[in-house]
Amino acid sequence: MSGQEAELETQGHLTVDVARLDKGGEWYEGETGPDALDLGDSEFVEPVGGIVYALKVEIAGTELLARGEVRQRLRCVCSRCAATFETEAVDTEFVCSVEINALTDFLDLTGEMREAIMLALPGYPVCSEACRGLCLACGANLNTAVCSCRKKGENGRWAALGALE
Ligand SMILES: [Zn+2]
Ligand SMILES: [Zn+2]
Incomplete structure (x- = not known):
């Protein structure tokens, strides 16, 4: 994905237009606002930019299903040597499903993506395994x-x- 592409589709949240979603599903690609992941209390990890996503979103019965990849750049402090370095938290097998009904028009998936990134965060980041x-x-x-x-x-x-x- 080019930087320009990401910028064009940048928005604060990933909001799926459920009511108008194509029957065959649709790809949602873009980047959330930089405040999507708030790690205010972490001394080791700080997000850089938003959560970048590429998800196939479709309706399966009474659920909205989203699958794909979410990633976020992070600025970390090495827990061994205290050097600052950049890395990424990535979930290449992101899956979430949310119950929907006839009244569901929009669905915000930002929270689901945030959870996936939280799970992918390094607990004790190291600048290199050999540090x-x-x-x-x-x-x-x-x-x-x-x-x-x-x-x-x-x-x-x-x-x-x-x-x-
Ligand atoms: Zn010494
Ligand atoms: Zn280090």
Whole structure:
């Protein structure tokens, strides 16, 4: 999806026009407003932009069914070394169904997408699986520095354990 395309279809919420939905289903693509995911109390993860979605929406009996992909860019603080980095929370198998009836005209699926993103959030984000974190003794970033707390020939993990004792 191009950035321009996303911008054209940007709206605050994903609202499905149920009353006029094509019988064969319709694709909904776009991006929610940046405030769709509020993680005000998180010190490690902050959303960047809105939730980007590409969903096939159709009516199945008494339910509205939406399937596809939701993703959101995140700015995270590495829980090991405190570096800031960007990543994405992605659910490539997003599915939700909502009960509808003859009176349902519009349906807001933003809340369902928000839940999927919440589940995909990293609990303890790391900038890289190989991140060596900070020296527990002197606070040096062991990804970029070799501090004198570490003895030659030891790797970062053992040095950190040693520093705990
Ligand atoms: Zn890190
Ligand atoms: Zn050190």
